Each structure stands twice: as C-alpha cells, then as structure tokens.
Amino acid sequence: MFKKRILALFLAGALLAAVLSACGDKKTQGTPGSDETGSSGETVNGGELVVGISQDLGDSLDPYQMTAAGTREVLFNVYEGLVKPDKDGNFIPAVAESFVKSDDGLSYTFTLRANVKFHNGAVVTANDVVKSFETCAATTVDTALAAALSTVTKVEAVDDQNVRLTLSEPNGDLLSYVASVYITPAGYANNATAPVGTGPFKFVSRAVQENVILEKNTEYWGEGAYLDKLTYKIYEDTTALMNALGAGSVDMAAHLTIDQVNTLNTADYKTVEGTMNLVQALYLNHKVAPFDNEKVRQALCYAINVDEILALTAEGHGTKVGTSIYPAFGKYFDPSLVGSYPYDVEKAKKLLTEAGYPNGFEMTITVPNNYTPHVNTAEVIVEQLAKVGIKATLNQVEWGTWLSETYQGRKFQSTVIGFDAVSLTAGALLNRWVSTDDKNMINYNDAKYDELMKQAANAIDDQKRIDLYKQAAKRLTETAANVYIQDLADFVVMKKNLDGYVFYPLYVMDMAKVHYVK
Amino acid sequence: MKYIAKKLFTLIITLFIVSLLAFLAFQIIPGNAAVLRLGTNGTPQQVEQLKEEMGLNRPIAIQYGDWLGSFLSGDMGVSYTYNMPVEDMIAQKLPSTVALVLLGCLLMVVLSIPIGIFTARHAGGVVDRVMTVLNQVLMSIPPVFVGILFSFVFGITLRVFIPGDFVSWDENITQFLVFMFFPALSIALSRVAMTVKLLRSSLLDEMDKNYIRTAFSRGHSRDTALRQHALRNSLVPVVVFMAVSAAEMVAAGIIIEQVFAIPGIGRLLIASIGTYDFPVVQAIVLILATWVVVVNFLADILSQYIDPRVRLG
Numbered sequence: 001m002f003k004k005r006i007l008a009l010f011l012a013g014a015l016l017a018a019v020l021s022a023c024g025d026k027k028t029q030g031t032p033g034s035d036e037t038g039s040s041g042e043t044v045n046g047g048e049l050v051v052g053i054s055q056d057l058g059d060s061l062d063p064y065q066m067t068a069a070g071t072r073e074v075l076f077n078v079y080e081g082l083v084k085p086d087k088d089g090n091f092i093p094a095v096a097e098s099f100v101k102s103d104d105g106l107s108y109t110f111t112l113r114a115n116v117k118f119h120n121g122a123v124v125t126a127n128d129v130v131k132s133f134e135t136c137a138a139t140t141v142d143t144a145l146a147a148a149l150s151t152v153t154k155v156e157a158v159d160d161q162n163v164r165l166t167l168s169e170p171n172g173d174l175l176s177y178v179a180s181v182y183i184t185p186a187g188y189a190n191n192a193t194a195p196v197g198t199g200p201f202k203f204v205s206r207a208v209q210e211n212v213i214l215e216k217n218t219e220y221w222g223e224g225a226y227l228d229k230l231t232y233k234i235y236e237d238t239t240a241l242m243n244a245l246g247a248g249s250v251d252m253a254a255h256l257t258i259d260q261v262n263t264l265n266t267a268d269y270k271t272v273e274g275t276m277n278l279v280q281a282l283y284l285n286h287k288v289a290p291f292d293n294e295k296v297r298q299a300l301c302y303a304i305n306v307d308e309i310l311a312l313t314a315e316g317h318g319t320k321v322g323t324s325i326y327p328a329f330g331k332y333f334d335p336s337l338v339g340s341y342p343y344d345v346e347k348a349k350k351l352l353t354e355a356g357y358p359n360g361f362e363m364t365i366t367v368p369n370n371y372t373p374h375v376n377t378a379e380v381i382v383e384q385l386a387k388v389g390i391k392a393t394l395n396q397v398e399w400g401t402w403l404s405e406t407y408q409g410r411k412f413q414s415t416v417i418g419f420d421a422v423s424l425t426a427g428a429l430l431n432r433w434v435s436t437d438d439k440n441m442i443n444y445n446d447a448k449y450d451e452l453m454k455q456a457a458n459a460i461d462d463q464k465r466i467d468l469y470k471q472a473a474k475r476l477t478e479t480a481a482n483v484y485i486q487d488l489a490d491f492v493v494m495k496k497n498l499d500g501y502v503f504y505p506l507y508v509m510d511m512a513k514v515h516y517v518k
Numbered sequence: 519m520k521y522i523a524k525k526l527f528t529l530i531i532t533l534f535i536v537s538l539l540a541f542l543a544f545q546i547i548p549g550n551a552a553v554l555r556l557g558t559n560g561t562p563q564q565v566e567q568l569k570e571e572m573g574l575n576r577p578i579a580i581q582y583g584d585w586l587g588s589f590l591s592g593d594m595g596v597s598y599t600y601n602m603p604v605e606d607m608i609a610q611k612l613p614s615t616v617a618l619v620l621l622g623c624l625l626m627v628v629l630s631i632p633i634g635i636f637t638a639r640h641a642g643g644v645v646d647r648v649m650t651v652l653n654q655v656l657m658s659i660p661p662v663f664v665g666i667l668f669s670f671v672f673g674i675t676l677r678v679f680i681p682g683d684f685v686s687w688d689e690n691i692t693q694f695l696v697f698m699f700f701p702a703l704s705i706a707l708s709r710v711a712m713t714v715k716l717l718r719s720s721l722l723d724e725m726d727k728n729y730i731r732t733a734f735s736r737g738h739s740r741d742t743a744l745r746q747h748a749l750r751n752s753l754v755p756v757v758v759f760m761a762v763s764a765a766e767m768v769a770a771g772i773i774i775e776q777v778f779a780i781p782g783i784g785r786l787l788i789a790s791i792g793t794y795d796f797p798v799v800q801a802i803v804l805i806l807a808t809w810v811v812v813v814n815f816l817a818d819i820l821s822q823y824i825d826p827r828v829r830l831g
Contacts, residue, residue, distance in 0.1 A: 058793055059555075060601035067555050141568070143561055192601035208600055208607050209781045209789060210686065236779035240682020243673070247680040400549030400794060408553055408562060422559055438561030 041499075041517035048229040049498070049514065052250035054241040056209050056234050062192040063182035064140040069420060069507040074212055074232055076508040077225075078119075079182035079197035082110050082129065082163075083175055089330055089424050089505045091175040095124055095183050095198055096163075105170030105460050108178075110163045116221045118185050119202035126157035131186035133165075142422055143438075144431065148177040170460045173425040180423055200225040200512035209234055214511075226500070226515035245269070245493065252494040252501075254509060257373065258315045261491045269493045273317065274503035276490040278418035279324050279429065280374065282365065282381055282483035287443040288413050290361055297480035299351035301341035303388040304381055304483050308343075313376040317489035323473040324419070324429050326487040328505035332426045334470050337477045348388045360389025366415045367394060368402040373488055378416040381483075407441050418488065420507055426469035427457070433476060442482065449475045525818075529811045536807045537589075537800055541582050544796055550574055551598040551794040572598060585800065595797035599790070604801045608783060615771060615782035617687065617694075621702035622709075622767045626760060630710045634717030634756075639744060641722060649714065656711035661770040665704040665777035672700055682779040701778040705770040709763040716759055720752035754825045761817035765810040772806075 059071040063079050066072060082096035093099075096110040116124040137149040154166040167174070188196055195203045198221070201214035212232040216225045233250060235241040242260055244250045248268065261271050282304065284291040291297060310318045319327050322337035352360060363385075367378045375396065382392045392414075397406070406412040421428035432439035434453050435446070449472055456468035477484070492501055500513040552568035553560065569575050573584070588595060594604035637646045673681035679700065685693040724730065725740075725748050733743040772784030779785070783802050790798040 056789065058599045058789070060599075062601060065601065067557055067559070141556060141564065142559065143564060144559075193606075207610050207686075207781070208602070209611075209785060210684070236682055236776075236785075240779050243681045244683040247677070247683065249680060249683050398549070398792075400547075400554050400792070403557065403560075404549040404553045407558060408560070408565060417558070419558060438563060439559065 043226065043499075044516040044518055045226050046228050047226070047516045048231070049227050049511075050231045050233050050249070050251050051509075051511070052233050052235055052241045052244055052253040054235050054238040054253075054255075057206075057212060057232075060192045061195045061203075061206065063184060063195070063197070064136045064142075065192060067141055072422075073507055073509050074214075075195060075197075076199075077201040077214060077230070077511050078195050078199045078203050079184070080199045081179040081181050081183060082112075083179050085176070085179055085424055085504065085506060085508075087502045087504050087510075089328070091179055091424075094179075095129070105172075106167045108165045108167075108174065109158065110165075110178075112161050112163065113221055114161070116198055117219045118198055119196045119217060120185060120188075121219075122185055124183060124198060125186075126160055126163050128186045129163045129183055130155050130157050132183045133181055135184075136181045142180065144423065144425070144428060145177055145180050148174070149181075169458075172459065172462060172465045173423075173427060176423045176425045201230055223512075225512040227511065230511055252492070252498060252514070254490065254492040256491040256493060258317050258489065258491065261493060264493060268496065270496055270498075272492045272494070272501050272503075274490045274492065275319055275326065275328060276418065276420075276488040277326055277328055277505060277507055278420040278487060279321055279326055280377065280416065280418040280485045280488055281321075281324075282378075282414055282416055282485065283442050284414050284482055285410065285412055285442055286445065286481075287410070290355065290357060291413065293355050294479055295351045295355035296357065297483075298341070299348040299355065299388065300385070300390075300483050301480050302344045302351065303348035303390070304384050304485075305343040306485055308384070309377055309380045309485060312380050313373065314489055317491075318486040319489070320486055321484050323477045323484055324433065324482075325426065325473050326421075326429075328487070328503075329421075329424075329426070329429070330505070331466050332469050332473070334473060337474060340477045341480070345387055352388060352390075360391065362391045362393070364393050364395050364413045366402065366406050366412045367396055368399045368417065369396040370399045371417075374416045374418065377485060381416070410441055410443065416485075424506060426466075426473075430469060430472055430476075433481060444476075444481050446475065446479055446481075449479075525815045529808070529815070532811055533804055533807055537586070537804055538582070540800055540803045541578075541585070541796075544794065544799070545578055547794075549794060551796065554793055555598065585797070589800070589804075594801045597790075597795050597798050599793045599795045599798075604797050607786065607798060608801060608805070611781060611783045611786050613687065614684075614780050615768075615775070615784060617698055618702055618705070618771050618775070618780060618782060619764065619767050621695075621698055622706040622771070623760070623764050625702055625706040626709050626713060626763060626767075629706070630713035630717065631756075633710075634714045635721065635744070635749070637714065638718045638721035638725075639741065641718070646718075653711040653715050657708050657715070659708060661705045661708060662773050662777060664707050665701060665774050668700040668704055669777065684778070684780055697778075698780070701771075701774045701780060704777070705767045705774050709760075709767065713756060713759060713763070717752065717756050720755055721748055724748035724752045754821060757824060758817045758821045761813055761820060765813040768806060768809055 053070065055070050057068065057071045057074060059066050059068040061071065061075060063075070066075065080094045082094060083091040084094040086092050095113060095116050097113040099108055099110040101108050112124060112126060112129065118124060133149070133155040137146065140146050148171060151168050151171060152165050153168050156164050158164050182197060184191055185196055200217055200220050202217045204213040204215050206212045211234055214230040216228050235244060238260060241250070241253055242263060245253055245264060255276065282300070284297055286292055306320050310316050320338045321327070322340055323334070325333050327333045352358065365378045365381065367375050369375060378394055382394055385392045406415055419429065430453060431437055433444040433449065434440065435444065435450050452468055452472040452475060456465050456472060459465035459468055494501065497516050498514060499517045500515045502510055502513050504510060550569065552565045552572060552574060556564055556568065573581060585595065596603055597607060600607065633649065637649050640646050669681045672678040679697045685697050687694040721744065725744060730743050730748055733747050771782070772787060775782045775784035776788060783805065787799060787802040
C-alpha cells in the first residue's frame with residue numbers, strides 16, 4: 001500500500017519533470033558503435049588502469065566453458081579467434097591474416113598471420129588452430145556454436161600457415177562462429193585458471209571475488225594496447241563500486257545506470273553513453289491463458305507506455321526496440337517496428353473486451369530480484385496495466401530460482417528480463433523463439449515464423465538472409481509475441497584524462513583502445 | 519588422555535553431522551549449479567549434460583559418500599563455479615579472515631583487561647557507573663549493526679576508509695590495517711563489553727575473599743592486593759570466556775565480511791551458497807565448524823591448566 005503511494009508520487013514527479021524538460025520527442029540515440037569518445041589531447045602510451053566491476057566473475061576462465069557475460073567481457077582482451085568483431089559488427093582478421101571462401105560456401109581457407117605468438121611465447125601454428133576447433137566443438141557450452149560447428153565436417157591443416165574448414169551445408173553466419181572459437185595452445189589444459197591466448201593483454205592473476213589482473217602483451221601482432229597494466233577490481237555490489245568511484249580509487253566503470261552516474265562528481269569523471277545490448281521485454285508465456293490469445297497480448301502492448309518506463313526508470317535514457325533485435329545489430333534491426341504499438345488505453349480496453357476480458361484479469365510478473373532495472377521496469381508496468389483493468393502482481397525471486405523454475409521450467413505467466421546475444425548473428429537473438437527450440441521459454445509457436453527462420457538459415461545470399469531475418473523479427477511484432485520494451489542505456493564513466501572507449505554491438509569491453517591523454 | 523579421546527570423537531561426530539546437514543540443505547533449495555552456470559543461454563539438454571558431468575544426477579547417498587571419501591583423502595574437490603581447486607580458493611581467502619579474527623581478539627584483550635581492572639578498582643565511581651550502562655548497551659547491539667554504523671560514520675561521513683573498497687595486505691599494509699580495524703572492532707565490541715563485565719565482577723568477588731583480607735593485614739594496599747593476588751585468580755573465567763569468544767568471532771566475521779566487503783572465507787561462503795557451489799560450501803562449513811569445536815576444546819584444557827581444581831572427565 002505504502003509502496004504504491006510512493007510509486008504514485010514518483011510517477012507524478014517524474015511526469016512533471018518530463019513535461020518541463022522536453023517538449024519534443026526524446027532524441028533517438030545513434031547506434032552505440034558511433035558513440036566513440038572524441039579524442040582530446042595527446043595520446044599517452046603506457047600507464048595502469050583500475051576498472052571497477054560490481055559483479056564477481058563467477059565463472060571458469062576456459063574459453064569454451066565460460067558462460068557469464070561478465071567473463072566474456074574481460075577475456076575478450078585475452079583471447080582471440082581467427083577473426084574478431086569490430087565496433088561496427090564486421091569481422092576483421094585476427095590470428096588469421098586473410099581467408100578465402102569457396103563459391104559454393106562449403107569451404108573456407110584461413111591463412112594464419114606469420115609469427116603470432118601466444119602469451120606463453122610459442123608461435124601459433126596451424127596445429128594449434130585445428131586443436132582449438134576440435135576442443136571447442138567437443139566441449140563448448142554454447143549450443144548455437146556447437147550446432148554451427150557440427151556442420152563443419154573437417155578442420156585440417158593444409159600446411160603450417162593454412163587451415164581449411166569444410167562444411168556440410170553453407171552457413172552465412174560462419175565468420176561470427178569462427179570468431180567465437182578462441183585460439184589457444186594445443187595441449188594446454190590450464191585455461192580455466194590461467195588463460196593463454198593471443199590478445200592484446202595477457203593474463204597475470206586472478207583472486208576470486210577480488211580482482212583479475214592483466215598486463216600488456218608486448219609481442220602482440222597488431223597495434224596492441226596502450227596500457228601497461230589493467231586491474232579489474234571486483235566490488236560486492238554497485239553501492240560499493242560507487243563509493244570507490246566517489247573516492248577515486250577506480251579509474252573506470254561500465255554498466256552504470258543514470259541514477260548512479262548522477263551521484264558522481266562531474267569534475268572527476270566523464271561519461272560515455274551506449275547500450276547494454278540486450279532486449280528487455282515483458283515476456284509472456286504463450287501456453288498460459290490468457291496469453292495464448294493474440295488480442296490479449298496486443299492489448300498489453302497498447303497498454304504499456306514504453307516512453308513512460310524510460311522516463312521513470314532512467315530519465316528517458318534507453319533505446320526502444322519493438323522486436324527481439326536490438327539496434328546495435330545494424331543490418332538486422334528494423335526501426336519501423338518500434339512504433340508498432342503506440343500507447344493507447346482505449347484500444348487496449350477494446351481489444352481486451354473483444355478477447356472476452358472486459359474487466360481485465362489478474363496476472364503475475366516474475367522478476368529476478370538481483371536485476372534492479374528489470375524490477376523497476378516491472379513496477380511501472382504493474383501501474384500501467386492497472387489503468388486497463390489488469391491486476392498485475394510482482395513476484396520477485398532469486399536468480400537461481402528464476403533460472404530453474406521460470407526459465408528452464410517455464411512455470412510462469414510473464415517475466416521481465418533481458419536477452420543478450422552471444423554472437424553477432426541474428427540467430428543468437430531469434431532462434432530461441434522457434435517453436436521447437438529448447439530456449440523458447442515463452443512457448444512461442446508460430447508456423448510462419450518457424451518457416452521464415454528455416455529459410456533464413458538456409459539462405460546463402462547475404463541480402464536475402466538479412467531480409468528473411470527481418471521478416472521473422474517483424475512477425476514477432478505482428479503477433480505481439482512479447483511486450484518489447486528497450487535496450488537499456490549503458491553508461492561508462494572514466495577519469496577525465498582517459499579516452500578511447502568504444503562500444504561494441506556485443507557485451508565486450510575493448511581495453512586495448514583505452515588510453516590516457518596528456 | 520581419555521578426555522582428549524572423547525573430545526576428538528565428539529569433534530568427528532559434529533563435523534559429520536554438520537556436513538550432512540549442509541549437504542541435505544542443498545538438496546532442498548530449488549535450482550542447481552548446472553542451471554546457474556548456463557544462465558539464459560542454456561537448454562534442458564545442456565543442463566542435464568552438465569549435471570551428469572558434475573555428478574549431480576547420482577543418488578544423493580552416493581553423491582555424499584563420494585564427496586566424503588575424497589574429502590577424507592585430502593581432496594576438497596573443484597569449485598563448480600570457478601573450475602578451480604577448492605584448496606586454492608580457500609588459501610586465497612583465509613588470510614583476510616584470519617587477520618580479521620586475530621585483530622578482533624587483539625582488540626578484545628587490549629581493551630577489556632585494562633578497562634575491567636579499572637572499573638573494578640574504582641567500583642561505584644562515576645566512570646564505573648557510566649561503563650556499566652555503556653556495557654549493557656554494547657552487549658545488546660549485534661555486530662552487524664555496529665558494522666553498518668561504522669561504515670556510515672567512519673566510511674561515508676568521515677572518510678577514514680572507503681566502504682566496500684578493500685585493500686589487500688600485500689598491496690598496502692597500512693591501508694589494509696586501517697580498513698580492517700573497523701570490522702575487527704565491530705566483531706570485538708560486544709565481546710569487549712562482556713569481558714569487562716565478567717572481569718569486573720570476578721575481581722570484586724575475589725576481593726571479598728579471605729586471602730585478600732590476609733593480604734590487607736600484611737600491609738598491602740587495595741591496589742597491590744588487587745594486582746598481585748586477586749587478578750590472577752579472577753582471570754580464570756575471563757581467559758576461558760575469551761577463548762570461546764574467539765570462536766564466536768569467526769561466526770560474527772561471516773556477516774561482517776559481507777558488511778565491509780572483505781574477501782574472506784565468509785563472503786566466499788555466502789556467494790557460494792548463492793551459486794550452489796557445493797564443494798566450496800562444504801569445505802568452508804567444515805573449516806568453521808572445526809575451528810569452533812577445537813577452540814572450545816582448547817578452552818576446556820586451558821581452564822584446567824590454570825585452575826587444577828577444574829576436573830574434566
């Protein structure tokens with residue numbers, strides 16, 4: 001009761017603020033890739049940097065066993081594949097210098113860069129690459145990657161410098177999977193605790209719940225890092241991290257919310273804004289009434305005011321998505337889907353009446369309690385749904401419970417969560433809604449969608465494949481598969497004398513480009 | 519000797535029961551390590567496969583038996599979450615916890631004994647009366663609350679240390695000690711109050727005894743009698759109490775490590791419960807239980823040593 005009143009007050013205040021501050025529409029943010037910080041001053045080579053992170057890397061450091069986004073983010077600086085993604089989502093040569101694709105798309109020959117060295121000093125050979133592919137295919141916990149690698153029938157070393165992949169069927173996304181196969185020394189078994197890769201930074205040490213320390217790889221094949229030493233300091237929670245930032249013992253931190261940024265002294269830090277690269281939505285279980293009814297789902301879409309959610313939870317920061325693709329995905333993202341369900345209470349009520357629920361219904365929104373942005377969004381949704389007569393209640397659960405009961409067990413009515421992409425493929429975001437997919441937690445079952453996804457996967461022509469994926473994404477919007485909300489704003493703060501931070505369309509932090517300025 | 523054997527037997531039984539309870543608790547709570555590791559990109563098949571690899575699909579009696587077997591042979595296993603040998607993780611975390619508890623014990627000794635003697639010497643005086651009230655208050659505040667209070671006052675307001683920004687001892691020993699002082703004081707404070715009260719009443723008891731009257735008649739002043747005769751005898755219950763406190767402080771330390779974000783075994787324990795990291799939880803629970811039982815045991819021996827009238831059997 002009390003909580004409700006506070007929320008009402010909060011709503012009123014925020015609305016007032018929104019009205020006062022902006023008459024026009026909130027500007028749409030550019031793609032995160034373009035959010036590079038403008039250089040100012042002379043680039044300094046060297047220096048040490050402490051990055052504060054508010055979540056422990058509760059994970060293995062093995063390139064094929066790590067599962068947490070936070071771990072991938074750190075080790076992106078240590079491991080590399082034959083190719084690697086750049087900030088625009090293209091794949092650029094890394095351990096491989098170039099590659100040749102056969103006309104039928106069934107064979108790729110990668111030529112290794114000469115004298116690329118592992119962090120242990122050994123030179124990367126074709127044999128290391130072959131062994132890495134074999135180990136990855138056999139042990140990876142990433143199902144999409146495992147599936148993609150299962151179509152690679154042969155990985156062979158043509159000679160010392162060339163590796164050929166033979167595929168059983170063409171795969172337009174092959175490069176993004178190749179980028180995920182990190183190259184490590186053949187026969188090296190200690191990656192879980194002491195990773196060895198070819199990246200711009202090498203691993204020094206790790207203390208559970210305390211820190212991960214990396215240092216510059218002075219023998220890097222490319223431009224390499226500016227910084228000499230990089231310490232990821234782990235904090236208990238964001239409160240502790242904010243205290244440390246306030247006291248100046250941390251040079252940089254990412255994934256902050258606008259509220260947190262506002263507590264910092266702007267004289268010490270500068271802020272760069274990007275996106276979290278995930279699709280936050282009110283995900284609906286299609287196997288449970290009344291969400292099996294398309295009209296009900298559409299009514300929910302009309303009843304939820306995304307702009308208000310952004311205004312109340314993040315001062316208007318965040319990017320609307322409209323479907324299961326986030327804007328950083330560039331070529332797959334269709335901005336026209338964003339406005340498909342404008343806020344319209346009357347229309348929502350009409351649709352509910354047509355669906356047989358003139359007086360609304362009761363529903364539960366399950367939210368993992370460790371993700372404040374999702375909880376905040378859900379709280380606003382509860383209030384908004386009340387206006388169309390739907391009585392929603394919030395059920396906050398532990399993350400472990402959410403994963404086993406809600407996600408794996410699919411025992412829920414609706415939930416607010418964000419899904420991210422493990423690779424730069426449309427499939428990473430869209431495959432899970434195919435009716436037979438094991439990760440289809442909402443039990444979405446649409447024959448047309450399944451068909452489009454199948455066609456897209458088999459399309460060899462790039463443009464055709466992109467079109468098909470776009471159509472599939474549109475289908476999700478049309479059928480109101482979920483109530484799509486946003487890609488959360490991601491704030492990176494760093495000391496004034498730092499520069500060079502670049503946002504990627506993936507959950508990574510490229511520390512090689514960060515440098516001090518004079 | 520018979521006594522020691524008996525205590526040793528109790529220790530083993532206690533540890534067995536503790537480990538069994540911790541194991542069973544894990545079977546009751548929903549979720550498991552496999553689900554948690556795979557997150558939102560895991561499929562049911564993968565979860566099953568990982569459970570199989572981790573051995574979570576075996577009958578629970580066998581799981582427990584296997585774990586017990588390897589534990590007894592000195593292998594604590596590998597963390598589900600970190601893929602790291604549990605011994606290594608605990609070796610990393612133990613120094614902070616040991617430092618916290620040692621510092622707590624040190625504070626307890628250096629604060630409570632002088633204050634206890636002082637209040638006994640000046641029993642009934644203003645300081646004594648103020649201390650009695652203060653003692654009551656301090657005794658009833660739980661360490662967690664003291665910790666939060668310290669964080670707020672000395673951390674956020676006075677900026678003596680940065681809350682949550684732990685400095686490792688090998689990084690900067692002075693900053694480490696400054697940071698550790700407040701959590702150590704948090705766990706020690708209520709124990710200091712209790713010890714002061716105990717020492718004071720124990721001293722006053724002794725001062726009423728016949729041998730002190732004899733000392734007075736031999737021309738000793740009250741102070742000398744207290745220091746040379748009464749103190750030694752009244753320390754017996756105090757030393758035993760302090761030993762028990764050392765065990766209690768470890769328990770309080772688990773919570774205080776959370777409050778101050780000290781990366782010790784307490785925080786590792788709590789995080790590992792959250793991630794269903796069974797091998798880590800079991801190892802830490804057993805270490806803590808062993809510590810408590812052993813310290814209590816030593817306290818018994820100690821009290822017998824100081825005062826041979828205390829018969830153990």
